Amino acid sequence: MRRGAALAGAxxxxxxxxxxxxxxxxxxxxATAIGATASGDRTLTVFAAxxxxxxxxxxxxxxxTDHPGLHVLRSYAGSSDLAAQINEGAPxxxxxxxxxxxxxxxxGAVAGEPTVFATNTLTFVVPAGNPAGIADxxxxxxxxxxxxxxxxxxxxxxxxxxxxxxxxxxxxxxxEEASVTDVxxxxxxxxxxxxxxxxxxxxxxxxxxxxxxxxxxxxVNRYPAAALxxxxxxxxxxxxxxxxxxxxxxxxxxxxxxGAP
Amino acid sequence: xxxxxxxxxxxxxxxxxxxxxxAGLVSRVEWSEFWSLVTAPDSLTALQLSIRTxxxxxxxxxLLGVPLGFALHGMRRGPLAPAxxxxxxxxxxxxxxxxVVGGLALLSAFGRRxxxxxxxxxxxxxxxLAVIIAQAFVAMPFMVVSVESALVARSGRREAIAATLGAxxxxxxxxxxxxGIVPALATGAVLAFARALGEFGATLTFAGxxxxxxxxxxxxxxxxxxxxxxAAAALSLVLVxxxxxxxALAYRPVTTRTPR
Numbered sequence: 001m002r003r004g005a006a007l008a009g010a011x012x013x014x015x016x017x018x019x020x021x022x023x024x025x026x027x028x029x030x031a032t033a034i035g036a037t038a039s040g041d042r043t044l045t046v047f048a049a050x051x052x053x054x055x056x057x058x059x060x061x062x063x064x065t066d067h068p069g070l071h072v073l074r075s076y077a078g079s080s081d082l083a084a085q086i087n088e089g090a091p092x093x094x095x096x097x098x099x100x101x102x103x104x105x106x107x108g109a110v111a112g113e114p115t116v117f118a119t120n121t122l123t124f125v126v127p128a129g130n131p132a133g134i135a136d137x138x139x140x141x142x143x144x145x146x147x148x149x150x151x152x153x154x155x156x157x158x159x160x161x162x163x164x165x166x167x168x169x170x171x172x173x174x175x176e177e178a179s180v181t182d183v184x185x186x187x188x189x190x191x192x193x194x195x196x197x198x199x200x201x202x203x204x205x206x207x208x209x210x211x212x213x214x215x216x217x218x219x220v221n222r223y224p225a226a227a228l229x230x231x232x233x234x235x236x237x238x239x240x241x242x243x244x245x246x247x248x249x250x251x252x253x254x255x256x257x258x259g260a261p
Numbered sequence: 262x263x264x265x266x267x268x269x270x271x272x273x274x275x276x277x278x279x280x281x282x283x284a285g286l287v288s289r290v291e292w293s294e295f296w297s298l299v300t301a302p303d304s305l306t307a308l309q310l311s312i313r314t315x316x317x318x319x320x321x322x323x324l325l326g327v328p329l330g331f332a333l334h335g336m337r338r339g340p341l342a343p344a345x346x347x348x349x350x351x352x353x354x355x356x357x358x359x360x361v362v363g364g365l366a367l368l369s370a371f372g373r374r375x376x377x378x379x380x381x382x383x384x385x386x387x388x389x390l391a392v393i394i395a396q397a398f399v400a401m402p403f404m405v406v407s408v409e410s411a412l413v414a415r416s417g418r419r420e421a422i423a424a425t426l427g428a429x430x431x432x433x434x435x436x437x438x439x440x441g442i443v444p445a446l447a448t449g450a451v452l453a454f455a456r457a458l459g460e461f462g463a464t465l466t467f468a469g470x471x472x473x474x475x476x477x478x479x480x481x482x483x484x485x486x487x488x489x490x491x492a493a494a495a496l497s498l499v500l501v502x503x504x505x506x507x508x509a510l511a512y513r514p515v516t517t518r519t520p521r
Contacts, residue, residue, distance in 0.1 A: 080487040146386065148469065153488040174387035175469030176476075178484045186469065190374040191386045 044236050045073045045091055047082040049098035049223070051120070051180065051200055055256045056096070059249045063240060070236065078179060079155070080105075086228065093231035094240050096223065099155045103224045111234060114224035117244040119259035120198045121220055122156075122163055124211040125187050132193035134211050137167040140194055148183050148192040151176035155221070156183075160196045163219045184208070200257040222261065283501060289494040298495040306473050307481035308499065314389060314477060315457035318396035322404040322453045327446070329401070330408025349409075356402040360462020367395055367467040391468035392475050396457035403456060407449030411442040448511045455507035459500065 048056050053076050060072035075082070075092070079102040086092050086106050095110075096117075097103040103114050126134050132145050140147055141164075149171060150157030157176065164171050174192060177183045183195040188207050198221065202210040225244050227237035243249055250260065291298070298304065329352060336345040355363055369375050371385050371394065385391050419441065423433040439446075461479040468475040470484065478496060485493035 078487070151470070151484055153484055173471070175471050177470055178465075178480075178487070182465065182470075185466070189368055189372060191368070191372055191469075 041069055041071060042233065042236070043071045043073050044093050044233065044240060045075065046094045046096065046240065047075050047077075047086065047090070047092040048096040049079045049082070050076045051098055051198060052076070052096055052223070054204055055252050055258070058252050059244065062248060062252075063243050066243075067236070067239075072240070091230070092228055093233070093237040094225065094227055096225045096244070098221065098223055100222055100224055101155070103226060106228075109228050109230065110226040111229040111231065112227060112238070114226035115241055115245050116222045116224050116261040117241075117249070118223040118253045119220050119261055120200055120223065120257075121216045121259065122159055122196055122213055123199045123202060123216060124194055124213055125184060125197045125202050125205070125208050126194045126211055127187060127190050128207050128209055130209065130211060134194045136214060137164065137169045140196075141169045141171050143172075146191070146193045147171065147173045148175045148177060148186040148195040149173045150180060150183055150196070151178055154178055156180050156196075156198065159219045159221060163196075163213060163216065166215055166218055167213075203257040220259070223258070286494060286497055286501065289490065290498055291491045291495070294491060295495050295498075298492045299499055301492065303472060303481065304478075304492065304496055307476055307478045307496070310389070310392075310473060310476065311458055311478040314392045314396055315454050315460075317393045318400055318457040319450050319454045321393065321397040322401045322457075323446070323450060325397070326401045326404030326449065326453070327408050330405045330412065333405065333409050334412040352405055353402040355399045358399075360399070360460070361466055363399055364395065364463035364466025367391075367398060367463060372467070387469040387471065387475060389474055392460075392464050392477060395463040395467045396460045399460055399463060400453035400456040403452040404446075404449035407445045407452070408442060411445030412438075415441060451507055451511040455504060455511075458503060 046056070046060065056074055056076075060074055064070055064072055077085075079098040082090075082092075082095065083097070083102050083105045086095060086109055095103070095106065097114075098120075100114075100116075103110070124134050124140060126132065132139075134140050134145070139145070149160045152158055152161050156179075160171075175186065177186070180197045180201050183197050184201055184205050186192040187195040188205055194211075196213070199210065202208060225241045227234060227241050231237035245261075254260070299308075333345065333349055333352065336342060336348065341348075358366075371377055371381060371391070373382075373386060385394070415438075419437050420433050423437045424430075428436070458477075459479060460477070461483065464475065464477060465480060465483070470476045470480045472481075476484070478500060482493045482496050482500075485496065
């Protein structure tokens, strides 16, 4: 509740600041602290792919410690939803996408070049104990096994299709979900015998375990970060992107199962 | 009855709150491609599945919701009368339950690890039947409410006369009561159909999403919105049109149609 109120307040603040930045017109976004408020506190609004939720909490807190007076405001959702929001003018300073193609969708709003700061690979996810004995793509595609994957229209589904093609198998899933979360939910609830999700998703979930997929390394998902052109404080936004690619953030990301770029 | 004048600007704002999003949706539709988007194979598959499942769910709410409405009405006299309000609240809960909560509830009843999981053996998971059950779960309250309020509005005199003439309870029910509440049944059915057609959260949580089997129009829109916003907008508009049509049909002044 308190967090919600804080978020709402901060969001209002950011909108207000964006309006101020707009009002300064010709001056445009500059490194001079447009982000400064009456109390001297500054905010950095980060839009991040939902799969980054746990790691970003830790990384943002560390970044705040390094930058006294700075609040890193986090908004988590599916990358596509966030990209759509940014294109509609949402007041974000930094965008962390779960894949390159989604970052490309907001190319016009990006300042400079996006930096890839993490990678992720696919894995089988099965209920604890692996009751259906999933070991490889062949056993995953076997008739009688209830499987759930991402729909080919969304990034995790596209990656799944590539991996299946590499393994030379045709998948016949019971359901093609719109997000990794929905795949994970079906497996965690025991409705499905197995699913295909990202390594870091399994690390965050309970009641499920991962079974490695052979050649999963061939289909790597890259997470790019970019400071946005509309950022109130371009220097801080870029500093955050640089911090993500640095050693401290790397340690946190590795701990959560993300790979190095 | 006209209220004070200061109500008017608030009413205008209220109207805008409803109209603006609909106008926004309309503005997103590529009219030149509207027909081809709506009749694309994937869209048609989803729409057909939606109509099939919503029809089946409506039949199910008639079969089960009408008796439930009668039972609720019957509780007003007798030993169970004090519990009537509580029972009604529980039966109507799906009406106001967050859809995803409904999905979790269905999962914990009919899912593989649910209360009936042993009996069903997971046979329900990811089937069209699961979609129908999810839709009936959220749509039935409309039928129950409709039937119960129609029964409350009846005096019971015709039923009493039928009884004195020697009609059995079943005959009275079929020949007197049911024909008397036909408008309420129609309203309940239309609203239940619309609610079933719009069902999203419980279906997504409980039944999954596979083209032609469980991916109804709302789920298709949810998926398309990321990759094909034009198609999502076109399909959305179809559902908006159905919704408006249904409400117009169901909310004609009921009082003039309900015989006493």
